[in-house]
Amino acid sequence: MTETSHYDLTIGLLGTEVPKNSPVIKWKDGYTTILPAVFDDHNINVCAKVDIPIITYLAKCPVSTPDSLYITHISNNRVPATDLHDLVGDSLSQNKPVAIRGRGRHPVGQELTAEFLDQDYAISxxxxxxxxxxMARAIDHTKATRPGVIKYFIESMKNPKTIQCVLDIPLAQVSLPDSLKHVDHGLAYGWNQTTYDVPIKSNVHPENFTVKGWALLHHAGFLTYPHHNAEGSLTWVRVEVGTQFWVVFRPKNRYHDRQHIQDVAIRLRNFTENEAWIKAHCDAEVITLLPGDIVIIPPGQVHAVYTPVASFATGGHFYHYACMHLTEISRYLDVVVGDCLTNQTLHNALETLRRMIIAIPRLSPRIPLFRRSLLALCIMVTQGKQYRxxxxxxxxVVDTETANLSTEIARAISGHLGVTTRMSGPTLLYNGDQFDRGELLTEKSLNEVLTSFTLL
Structure with a gap:
């Protein structure tokens, strides 16, 4: 394969998976891709009004490189596994997505078939x-989904008249790669290390566990509009087959202004109506993911994804102690405008957050805790119902066996962090750079207020 053909992602698609007359576009990193084309009964491309303008904008965005100040790039072969957790966590806590490059599990050119999904991922x-x-989304974006079956979805990849995707295939057996598995603090500490202090008695919503692993399936030419992921979770994705362009957005400035951060998210969700405003107030970078590449994005990170060829990816959601200030902003947005910012509905994070608080008195001293991030976690626990x-x-948001103890611990920590009857937690949190995690807290200072919670 020549260097030119390597960057031409239209080869083999025109007339087979997409219409022969599909328009094409060249991205800043040299890739040439099709632009989506689905024609109605009047031979009008229904993608021309919204999808193509967004993709045209994305294709002009700067390519993220290892020199980026806002995205951390890691070579999977150059960072020891013992250091990877700390490097990834530190980056995410500073609101910086992480791109990890590495060889894929499957050979380049792996064919995406129903048999492959069945054999390698137990997807029947x-x-x-x-x-x-x-087509359904173009007609009515509130009715964009319909029931289907995997084998027919795969067969329709060869139908130039359709572009489809499946955004959520639960795969509970999938988890973060071994070198990253402990970065999921919600499971590693919140759930694994609190059952002595608070045995599980209530019915726990399965979302607390099933969201840790899922898969995505895309036809060639599917655009996922700008959005953030629900419930303040971090998200990781690994492309297994195909190629994806992930475009992450950030405000140019005014990081202290929560209303501005909210405005950025809302306007990005309605991109075509706000393109001029977005250009003036937002920066963006394109992360090109090939098989084996991983991207991890912080909570609340608005992103869009264009999939130029049929693709399959695995991924999941998780929580991290150092990112709770970002989780709080994201969950706040879910409360006020959540119905227009996310493409997936999740509602049951509170129980995991409560257990993350309960775990803190016995938490390993290896886990760094930062002032603003820890304060945000305390607020989400003590004011849990307000974050529905x-x-x-x-x-x-019902009270379970974790409610009382998590509230007691959160209030003790909050007092240590400066919360008083006259100075509320939100007052402290809402001041300053909203993306700042705060200074590192010492284990000694926290132990003074948490000792009583460690008695056997």
Whole structure:
């Protein structure tokens, strides 16, 4: 394969997976891709009004390189596994996505078939899923999904008249790669290390566990609009087959202004109506993911994804102690405008956050805790009902066996961090750079207020 053909992602698609007359575009890193084309009964491309303008903008965005000040790039072969957790956690806590390059599990050119998914990922060809359809989305974005079956979804990849994807295939057996598995603090500490102090007695919503592993399936030409992921989780994705362009956005300035951060997220979600404003107030970088590459994005990170060729990816959601200030902003946005910012509805994070607080008195001293991030976690626990996402069920914020102890610990920590009857937690948190994790807290200072919670 020549260097030129390597960058031409239209080869083999025109007339087979997409219409022969599909337009093409060249990205800043040299890749040439198709632009989506789905024609209605009047031979009008329904992607021309929204999808193509967004992709055209994305293709002009700067390519993220190892020199980026805002995205951390890691070579999977050059960083010892013992250092990877700390490097990744430190970057994410500073609101910097992480791109990890490495060789994929599957050979380049691996064919995406129903048999491959069945054999390698235990995804049955008869599995029922919700299919997102571009034509349906163009007609009514509130009714973009319809029921489907995996084998028929795969067969329709060769139908130039359709562009579809499946955004959420639960794969509970999938987890972070071994070199990153402990970066999931919600599971590693929140759930694994609190059952002595608070045995699990209540019915726990399975979302607390099933969101840690899932898969994504895309036809060639599918655009996932700018959005953030629900419930303040961090998100990791590894491309297994195909190619994806992940574009991450950030405000140019005014990091201290929560209303401005909210405005940025809202306007990005309605990109075509706000393109001029977005150009003036947002920066963006493109992360090109090839098979084996991983991207991890912080909570609340608005991103768009363009998939130019049929692709399959695995990924999941998790929580991290050093990112709780970002989780709080994200969950706040879910409360006020959540129905227009996310492409996936999740509602049951509170129980995990409560257990993360309960774990702190016995937490390993290896885990760094930062002032603003820890304060944000305390606020989300003590004011849990106020963080119920827009449209979320009341059952998501009920008091369980973790409620009293988590509240007691959170209040003790909050007092140590300066919260008083006259100086509320939100007052402290809402001042200053909203993306700042705060200074590192010493184990000694925290132990003074948490000793009583470590008695056997």
């Amino acid at each position: 060809p008869n599995r029922a899923v919700w299919v997102h359809d571009v 996402a827009k449209g979320g069920p009341k059952s998501a």
